[in-house]
Amino acid sequence: MADSDESNFECVVIGGGICGVSCIETISILSPLCKTLLISGSPLVKVATGVRQLTKTLEEFDVEERAFDWVESRNANIRVVSGQVTTVDSEKHVVHLADGRIFSYKMLCVCSGGKPKVIAENNPFVLAIRDTETVQEFVRKLADAKRIAIIGNGGIATEMVWELEGVDAVWVIKDSSISAAFVDAGAAEFFLDSWKNRKDKHPATCVQLKRIKYTNNDAAKITPFGSALGPDWATGLLMKGKSDHSSDFPIQLELNCEVKRILTPKEYAAVFGTPTESWPVYVELTNGKHFGCDFIVSATGVTPNVDFLQKTLPAGAFAVDGGVTVDDCMESMVKDIFVAGDACTAGWPFSPHWFQMRLWTQARQMGAYAAKCMLAKLNQEPITMDFTFELFAHATKFFGFKVILLSLFNGQRLGSDYEVLLRMTKGVEFIKLILKDGAVQGAVLIGETDLEETFENLILNGTDVSAYGEDLLNPDIDIDDYFD
Numbered sequence: 001m002a003d004s005d006e007s008n009f010e011c012v013v014i015g016g017g018i019c020g021v022s023c024i025e026t027i028s029i030l031s032p033l034c035k036t037l038l039i040s041g042s043p044l045v046k047v048a049t050g051v052r053q054l055t056k057t058l059e060e061f062d063v064e065e066r067a068f069d070w071v072e073s074r075n076a077n078i079r080v081v082s083g084q085v086t087t088v089d090s091e092k093h094v095v096h097l098a099d100g101r102i103f104s105y106k107m108l109c110v111c112s113g114g115k116p117k118v119i120a121e122n123n124p125f126v127l128a129i130r131d132t133e134t135v136q137e138f139v140r141k142l143a144d145a146k147r148i149a150i151i152g153n154g155g156i157a158t159e160m161v162w163e164l165e166g167v168d169a170v171w172v173i174k175d176s177s178i179s180a181a182f183v184d185a186g187a188a189e190f191f192l193d194s195w196k197n198r199k200d201k202h203p204a205t206c207v208q209l210k211r212i213k214y215t216n217n218d219a220a221k222i223t224p225f226g227s228a229l230g231p232d233w234a235t236g237l238l239m240k241g242k243s244d245h246s247s248d249f250p251i252q253l254e255l256n257c258e259v260k261r262i263l264t265p266k267e268y269a270a271v272f273g274t275p276t277e278s279w280p281v282y283v284e285l286t287n288g289k290h291f292g293c294d295f296i297v298s299a300t301g302v303t304p305n306v307d308f309l310q311k312t313l314p315a316g317a318f319a320v321d322g323g324v325t326v327d328d329c330m331e332s333m334v335k336d337i338f339v340a341g342d343a344c345t346a347g348w349p350f351s352p353h354w355f356q357m358r359l360w361t362q363a364r365q366m367g368a369y370a371a372k373c374m375l376a377k378l379n380q381e382p383i384t385m386d387f388t389f390e391l392f393a394h395a396t397k398f399f400g401f402k403v404i405l406l407s408l409f410n411g412q413r414l415g416s417d418y419e420v421l422l423r424m425t426k427g428v429e430f431i432k433l434i435l436k437d438g439a440v441q442g443a444v445l446i447g448e449t450d451l452e453e454t455f456e457n458l459i460l461n462g463t464d465v466s467a468y469g470e471d472l473l474n475p476d477i478d479i480d481d482y483f484d
């Protein structure tokens with residue numbers, strides 16, 4: 001290829017995470033002759049493999065890290081380069097890389113992911129988990145730790161506390177129950193109770209949803225953050241500290257509070273007097289408690305990683321949460337710039353049963369759908385929205401239990417005007433249905449319930465279930481028979 005060919009592409013995709021790779025794979029399948037470039041800030045890309053469709057909208061897959069040449073070998077029209085995009089010139093349709101290279105595009109898809117929100121950005125005792133490197137740093141520091149503080153109440157904190165061994169942890173939660181980013185107080189109680197009464201941390205009944213291996217790649221990543229970790233990042237990792245306690249429940253829960261300040265030993269002594277035990281860092285909480293620890297994990301969510309678009313897009317192109325607002329074709333306010341995955345904020349009128357959460361499945365689906373939209377625009381063809389945006393569906397694993405979340409599982413968007421139907425067997429299963437206007441609007445299915453397909457259908461079809469009352473969750477009745 002001549003030089004100019006080397007830098008001119010029809011489609012350019014920024015980001016080698018699950019979203020960017022799903023985008024180029026879809027372009028490659030739908031339009032094998034489309035000249036496409038993937039610019040990855042990390043030395044390996046993340047590929048979804050072994051996709052298993054559990055129901056119409058619910059899927060599981062494994063995630064593997066692959067070298068650039070694996071991606072290129074699948075299609076001669078795909079090129080993958082390593083580099084950090086610093087700016088995008090939307091007038092000239094070119095992207096600039098930190099090393100001076102320039103690539104032109106007809107259609108651009110930004111899949112640059114998110115970066116952790118950190119409670120005290122430059123404090124060396126505060127650690128955030130995002131990618132393979134940060135998790136390795138965590139494991140390394142943990143090996144020398146007797147007590148840590150975990151701040152945040154979402155996916156990372158929930159998965160981390162379950163895996164910890166040989167360390168005391170103070171879990172600082174601003175809500176009144178654990179894991180509130182995903183489940184309500186009832187399900188949280190189910191988890192806590194099962195956890196405290198567990199006989200075996202990984203009992204045979206616990207379903208292994210998926211397992212992946214992350215490589216320790218020696219090549220330096222180019223952007224400050226590599227691709228986000230995902231399913232099973234915590235499973236199989238030895239998260240072991242050096243405390244010699246033998247408690248089965250070494251977690252101290254601090255509910256309804258936040259970190260007031262983080263203090264050095266000197267600052268702590270000045271405020272609270274000389275401590276009985278000396279620690280590298282101290283934490284004061286808004287509930288008045290204070291304690292020392294080896295380090296602090298900030299697991300307080302992500303913010304879209306789109307700073308390099310600040311000069312390209314007008315202020316109005318960004319949503320309140322910092323993501324780039326996209327329309328129902330994943331396109332931003334600026335022509336031919338599409339944004340997908342953790343980097344974007346879905347800005348179209350949602351279907352009644354879907355909403356955005358920054359998760360693997362949505363990153364993969366958005367990447368694939370953005371590819372279809374880019375090609376449709378290139379070819380001036382119409383496009384209809386993917387079915388995947390009809391219903392929110394998430395499969396994961398918390399505290400050793402399979403967890404399925406469907407549609408408005410916490411009554412999102414319904415205000416207080418809905419009914420809840422519950423079935424719970426301690427240590428075995430927790431099922432919660434959200435009902436409104438006689439129809440199922442959402443479901444939380446914890447344990448081996450095998451009900452995901454049934455409830456997905458009831459939600460999607462808007463079936464009137466009011467005649468069934470509580471029988472809907474009667475364990476002696478096979479509800480599949482009702483709706484056959």
Ligand SMILES: Cc1cc2nc3c(=O)[nH]c(=O)nc-3n(C[C@H](O)[C@H](O)[C@H](O)COP(=O)(O)OP(=O)(O)OC[C@H]3O[C@@H](n4cnc5c(N)ncnc54)[C@H](O)[C@@H]3O)c2cc1C
Nearest residue numbers: 015016017018019041085113228231341342358359360363
């Ligand atoms: C610890 C952890 C555990 C998680 N567990 C789960 C889970 O169990 N289930 C689930 O559904 N979700 C989980 N998530 C969320 C999920 O990982 C993300 O939603 C998903 O990976 C987002 O994919 P993405 O491709 O949009 O972004 P990312 O994976 O963040 O990829 C972004 C890519 O863009 C590159 N990049 C960034 N800026 C530039 C630039 N300027 N130039 C070039 N390249 C750039 C980065 O290097 C990276 O390769 C987890 C997240 C974390 C952090």
Ligand SMILES: NC(=O)C1=CN([C@@H]2O[C@H](COP(=O)(O)OP(=O)(O)OC[C@H]3O[C@@H](n4cnc5c(N)ncnc54)[C@H](OP(=O)(O)O)[C@@H]3O)[C@@H](O)[C@H]2O)C=CC1
Nearest residue numbers: 151152153154155156157174181258299300301302358396
């Ligand atoms: N199994 C899964 O599906 C997993 C998914 N993930 C995903 O990875 C991403 C990163 O995970 P994570 O960091 O846990 O983010 P999450 O968004 O899951 O959770 C962040 C939590 O921290 C709370 N929080 C925010 N700021 C503060 C603060 N200053 N002090 C105390 N608490 C605070 C949030 O409360 P509030 O919401 O009220 O602001 C929320 O409960 C998320 O997109 C998450 O969905 C991660 C791990 C596992």
